[in-house]
Amino acid sequence: MTATPPAPAARRRRRSAAETQAEILARAEELFRSAGYAKTSIADIAASLGMSPANVFKHFPSKMALGDAIGAIHLGLIEQALTAIPTALPPAERLRRFGETLLAGHLRNMEGNPYVFDLVVQGLETEAEEIRAFHAWLSGAVRSIVEAGMADGSFAVADAATTARVVLNCLEGVTHPLLLRQLDQPALAQRLAEMLDFLIAALRKPLDK
Known part of the structure; x- marks a missing residue:
């Protein structure tokens, strides 16, 4: 009996630029609140979101x-x-x-x-x-x-x-x-x-x- 091939994984919806910006802002605010503005880097924000610093800089220079x-x-x-x-x-x-x-x-x-x-x-x-x-x-x-x-x-x-x-x-x-x-x-x-x-x-x- 031939095995049924697995169903293809659902493709993740691509987020809009506005959604990504909102996510970055929300996480940055959370980190600024807990660790302080001076002690929080763009790299920290990017890492907590699972993205590269370059991606954050694309939205906020x-x-x-x-x-x-x-x-x-x-x-x-x-x-x-x-x-x-x-x-x-x-x-x-x-x-x-x-x-x-x-x-x-x-x-x-x-x-x-x-x-x-x-x-x-x-x-x-x-x-x-x-x-x-x-x-x-x-x-x-x-x-x-x-x-x-x-x-x-x-x-x-x-x-x-x-x-x-x-x-x-x-x-x-x-x-x-x-x-x-x-x-x-x-x-x-x-x-x-x-x-x-x-x-x-x-x-x-x-x-x-």
Whole structure:
């Protein structure tokens, strides 16, 4: 009796570049969390995934680029939280929530994910593309709040773009990651509340020229 030949092995589905990148990012984040960014090499990440370092470099040209990408993921979570602020709120309340949510997001990373916070700081210091994109998004989001206040008459300003830039610059004086380690949380919260009170009052009745 002729033996039945074994069935051919199922061919492994080829992963897309996006899937491979996501896998590399997830494993790199895991290793950075456990061993630290400085002590983790591209070779370590590649070995843990069963791939060559060259394959990792094909998707991320350097460890710094990999770190910037992970920092961008967590900045994206802050962006999601800011996007979730209801647009039906009065513009002044939206601006207050915006500042509070931005500060809370950075503080969460500083305390719960310090290595991620360090990656964000690294991106700020090197002016990474991901950081610039996040700042551009923040600028647009603040401008939309200012424009809503202009539309309903609650903000007495004439130039939305300039006003939004000034407002964001003021907020960064309290929420910028490079400054957060210098004050404790109660002091930060008080400084932010005072800054928002001043900004909202100025938007409602601009200072005389």
